[in-house]
Amino acid sequence: QKEVEQNSGPLSVPEGAIASLNCTYSDRGSQSFFWYRQYSGKSPELIMSIYSNGDKEDGRFTAQLNKASQYVSLLIRDSQPSDSATYLCAVNIATTSGTYKYIFGTGTRLKVLA
Amino acid sequence: GAGVSQSPRYKVAKRGQDVALRCDPISGHVSLFWYQQALGQGPEFLTYFQNEAQLDKSGLPSDRFFAERPEGSVSTLKIQRTQQEDSAVYLCATPGVDTGELFFGEGSRLTVL
Numbered sequence: 590q591k592e593v594e595q596n597s598g599p600l601s602v603p604e605g606a607i608a609s610l611n612c613t614y615s616d617r618g619s620q621s622f623f624w625y626r627q628y629s630g631k632s633p634e635l636i637m638s639i640y641s642n643g644d645k646e647d648g649r650f651t652a653q654l655n656k657a658s659q660y661v662s663l664l665i666r667d668s669q670p671s672d673s674a675t676y677l678c679a680v681n682i683a684t685t686s687g688t689y690k691y692i693f694g695t696g697t698r699l700k701v702l703a
Numbered sequence: 704g705a706g707v708s709q710s711p712r713y714k715v716a717k718r719g720q721d722v723a724l725r726c727d728p729i730s731g732h733v734s735l736f737w738y739q740q741a742l743g744q745g746p747e748f749l750t751y752f753q754n755e756a757q758l759d760k761s762g763l764p765s766d767r768f769f770a771e772r773p774e775g776s777v778s779t780l781k782i783q784r785t786q787q788e789d790s791a792v793y794l795c796a797t798p799g800v801d802t803g804e805l806f807f808g809e810g811s812r813l814t815v816l
Binding site for chain 2: 593595597623626632633634635638668677679681684686688689690691692693694695698
């Protein structure tokens, strides 16, 4: 089982619809969760971070965290063609050597159709 | 990514050549990460520095990969005797001080022919 799992997509939604992106993780001790957007040929860009169970809203984006189910999601309301990108879920995990690292999923490719 | 500069942006190497990739964070960043991102994949952890100390190198794929940060600021990722499977984007990242959010540089795209 991979530490962070996402459907690779592509997920296609019409312009104006809600896009729902999902992520599961395996480390129950994880406390910090992140969503990144990555356009083709560019580096990942942070969209949202979430640390507590529940919803966190920022503009058209809502992150949802359920630690009991080890599940993180990202909702994009009023999707625009410019939202077409790959969305990466990342989890901060503690290592056995006492340090930490960020583990990324493989990403979900989103296509917003005009 | 704000605060992290990487060079070169693009590097083409012949198989067997050595390459060096540079990461230059703005001053004050204690922690620094290197990631490798193959086409169609998410970033894969390579190594982690806290100041000049390399505290985790568990992600380095082979002993051909070597990273250093001798003065706790600029970091260099060196790949010896490059192979085609080394072709990827190499990303350097630093976390925000208060939030722990990870911010990436522009990346160095390595193509091994």
